[in-house]
Structure formats: C-alpha cells, structure tokens
Amino acid sequence: MYFSKVSTVLVALAISVPGVVARGVKTRPVVKPPVLVGPPVPATVVQETQAKTTDKQSQPTQTTIIKAPVTTEKYKGFASYYYLGESPGKCGQVYRDGELVVALDKRRSDMSLCGKKIYIETPAQRWVEVTVVDSTDGGIDENYLDLSVAAFKVLARVEDGVSQITWNYM
Numbered sequence: 001m002y003f004s005k006v007s008t009v010l011v012a013l014a015i016s017v018p019g020v021v022a023r024g025v026k027t028r029p030v031v032k033p034p035v036l037v038g039p040p041v042p043a044t045v046v047q048e049t050q051a052k053t054t055d056k057q058s059q060p061t062q063t064t065i066i067k068a069p070v071t072t073e074k075y076k077g078f079a080s081y082y083y084l085g086e087s088p089g090k091c092g093q094v095y096r097d098g099e100l101v102v103a104l105d106k107r108r109s110d111m112s113l114c115g116k117k118i119y120i121e122t123p124a125q126r127w128v129e130v131t132v133v134d135s136t137d138g139g140i141d142e143n144y145l146d147l148s149v150a151a152f153k154v155l156a157r158v159e160d161g162v163s164q165i166t167w168n169y170m
Helices: 002-016 018-022 149-155
Strands: 044-050 061-067 075-081 101-105 117-121 127-136 145-147 162-169
Touching: 075 149, 117 145, 127 145, 127 149, 145 149, 149 162
Parallel strands: 075 145, 101 127
Antiparallel strands: 044 061, 075 162, 101 145, 117 127, 117 162
16 A cells, blocks of 8 residues: 555656656657658649641741649558568569568559659658658558668658658659
8 A cells, every 4th residue: 555655756856847757767868860851842844836827938946844743642541661572562563671662551552653763751851752652551651751871861760650741642
C-alpha cells in the first residue's frame, strides 16, 4: 500500500518536473534533414504548327508552349520504409535501398503504374520524387506508401518509422 502511494507521487512529480527523471539521461540534439525547396517544375511541351498554303515558299512557324500538369489528385496518407533486398519487385527489376523508389499499396497497384513518378510531401514541406517499382501488403489503407530507405530519409528520420504525407502521380 505504501509503495503504490510513493510510486504515484514519483510518477506525478516526474510528469510535472521533467528534469527530475531526466538528469542522468544522455540526450543528443535533434538534427533536421535538409529541406528541399519547392515542388518540381512542371514539364514544358512545345508544339509547333505551320500554316497550310498552296505556296511552295517557306512559311513562318507558330510555337505554342503548354505547361504540362504536375498533379492530378492529391492523396493523404502515411509512408514508411522497407529494405528492397535482392529479389525483383512486382515490376520485375531489382532496385537498391539507395534508390528513390516506392511500393504502392496492393489495393492501388497494378502493372500499368510501374515506372510512374510520384511526388511526395510532408507537413514539414520536405519532398521527394520517387518511381513506382513494387506493391506492398502492409498498408493501413490504399494511400499508404512503402519507400526505399533513401527516399524515406529525405522526408523523415528512419527512427521515426512512419511519416504523414500527401502525394500525387506526376
């Protein structure tokens, strides 16, 4: 009985005064990964058209510049990382942990998405572009992404394990 009262007091004290418990604990400063600046620049498509005439002389060419859209629809979800290993993914090729690749949730993935680029951003405005190479069974919903270790390190610390994200196909 006496022990439970003492332990309750110690827990309450530790919560209200963090330095009481943490005095002997070694701490290290939090180092944030570098923040990449801004979203990717949209691709530019140039279309040239030439006026039709019956004249055989050279005609002036009109150039139209069209900005290709970077995004279609944004999805909110979570990302974690996985080790790629030596076996090929669902897309048939072997990739390494140091490459910027992603496995989509199996409910969203099909072979037509192999090689497709995805733009991923965190609430802390860290971002990365990855290539679809595999599918995963481990997602909590269809917006869950499994990233290579290198891609995850751009967005968050590996120790975090999971990061909140928004993402879209490019």
